[in-house]
Amino acid sequence: MRITVIGCGYLGAVHAACMAELGHEVLGIDVDAAKIELLSAGRAPFYEPGLPELLTSASATGRLSFTTDISRAAGYDAHFIAVGTPQKKGEHAADLTYVDAAVTSLAPHLAPGSVVIGKSTVPVGTARRLAGIIAGVQPEAALAWNPEFLREGFAVQDTLRPDRLVYGLPDGDAADHAKTTLDEIYTVALGNDTPLVVTGYETAELVKVSANAFLATKISFINAIAEIADVTGADVTKIADAIGYDARIGRKFLNAGLGFGGGCLPKDIRAFQARAGELGADQALTFLREVDQINMRRRVRAVDLTRELLDGSLLGKKVAVLGLAFKPESDDVRDSPSLDVASQLRAQGARVVAFDPQAVENARRLHPELDFAESAADAARDADAVVILTEWREFRDLDPAEFGQIVADKRILDGRNCLDPDTWRAAGWRYRALGRP
Structure with missing residues (x-):
């Protein structure tokens, strides 16, 4: 098929490249000329493996x-809307400026029978409103909503081999045409027996935000247990292992530590709460406030533990921060807990030297006051303490004996519970972690 992708940021660029890989003719469209120049030269404007x-x-x-x-x-036959929906400044609600602009700009160029397909994460009710805008300009075009479920670091794999597809279809006769179009686009995935859920607009919109709300809740749940473990001497990683064997619970997303960040979960759970309030159903999602608060408390706890490691004072101490991206295999520092902790450590008097395999330049743009190194060893040289805040493999694979030779003092905070405490302690390190004795 002939497909356009409106918005060539993280979601759109990956989707465009994957659709072309599947055999479609794809045109990516974005207002950012610099980004388009990079993509046209075959260069990604952000880090994503593959x-x-x-x-x-x-x-x-x-x-x-x-x-x-x-x-x-x-x-073109089909048009994917893949623009961002950031959090409004000073509010919890989603900013739909880019979605509205994309649809309004696209509408005059729609042909009879073309299908607009929403990928962006939006508040429930948005698709029906946008369908009205499209109908007012080209009544013979249809709108479908097809939410994405990408994981940064695995986005190419998740697009080419999705674990499920969701179609939010319009009412009436347009539904059949929209479904046929989507089926043709996803012929390969459907041929591989990918589960398909066909529903209406509102359900499709809620599927995405419900998934993110559940994942955020699961992470904050185990981090709440970590708070109890901290005051009782229990080991939250053993608790997670034990309850994770229960098939009803599962072990995934039960990794206690610094908490979640990035451009999706934090802003999506806040926008979900805001939309519930607009609908008069705010009490249904009050628990998400605590989910958010638990998550933010982890950052404060990491700073406090680092201070404890340094015998009660950060003033003048050199702290090596390893990890700035919100997760490994990404250079994304949006709402990154790691970068937030690094900034807080410096604000409280530490001399912070930070390193990340991919995110240094993005971090430098947001926090130029931090010092940055070119390797983990450079960051840790003569450090009074080392804090691991993003669980990159190269940090997990550090040799504690060898690494101990370059620091001023063998003190380490494992902010992601990604190291073996016994191995590091045996090498003479004073080891601390969130939720572990």
């Missing part, structure tokens, strides 16, 4: 191209 290779191979086939000119969307 994406540069996909951009190169897809561009070489002639099936993938990029532009800033939305009028070139005319004549």
Whole structure:
């Protein structure tokens, strides 16, 4: 099929490249000329494993191209909306400025029978409103909602081999045409027996935010247990292992530590609460306030533990921060707990030297006051304490004996519970972690 992808940020760039890889002719459209120039040259504007290779191979086939000119969307069969929905400044609600602008700009170029497909995470009720905008300009075009479930670091894999597909279809006769279009786009996934849920707009919108709310709740649950473990001497990792054997619970997302961040979970659970309030159902989601608060408390706890490691004072102490991205295999520092902790440590008097395999430049733009190193060893040289805040493999694989030779004092905070305490203690390190004795 001939497909456009409106918005070539994290979601859109990955989706465009993957659709071309699956054999479709794809045009990526974005207002950011610098981003389009990078993508046209086969270079990703952010770090995502596998994406540069996909951009190169897809561009070489002639099936993938990029532009800033939305009028070139005319004549294409399907149009994915993949723009951002950030949190409004000073509010919890989602900012739909980019979604509205994308649909409004695209509508005059829609042909009869074309299908607009929403990928962006939006408050429930948005799709029905956007369908009205489209109908007012091109009554013979249809809107479907097809939420994404990408994991940063695995986005290419998740797009090419999704674990489920959700179609939010319009009412009436347009539903059949929209479904047929989506089925053709996802022929490969459907041929691999990918589970498919077909529903209406509102359910499709709620599927995405419900999934993120549940994952955030699961993470905050185990971090709440970690708070109890801290005051009782229990080991939260053993608790997670034990309850994770229960098939009703499962072990995934029960990793206690610094908590969640990034461009999805924090803003999505806040926007979900805000929308529930607008609908008069705010009491249904009051628990998400505590989920958010538990998550934010982890950052304060990490700073407090680092201070304890340094005998009660951060003033003038050199602290090596390993990890700045909100998760490994990403350079994303949006609402990153790691970067937040690094900034708080410096604000409270520590001399922070930070390193991340991919996120240094993004972190430097947000916090130029921090000092940055070119490797973990450079950051840790003569450090009074080391704090691991993002669980990159190269940090998990550090040799504690070898690493201990370059620091001023063998003190380490394992902010992600990703190290073996016995191994580090045997090498002479004073080891602390969140929720472990």
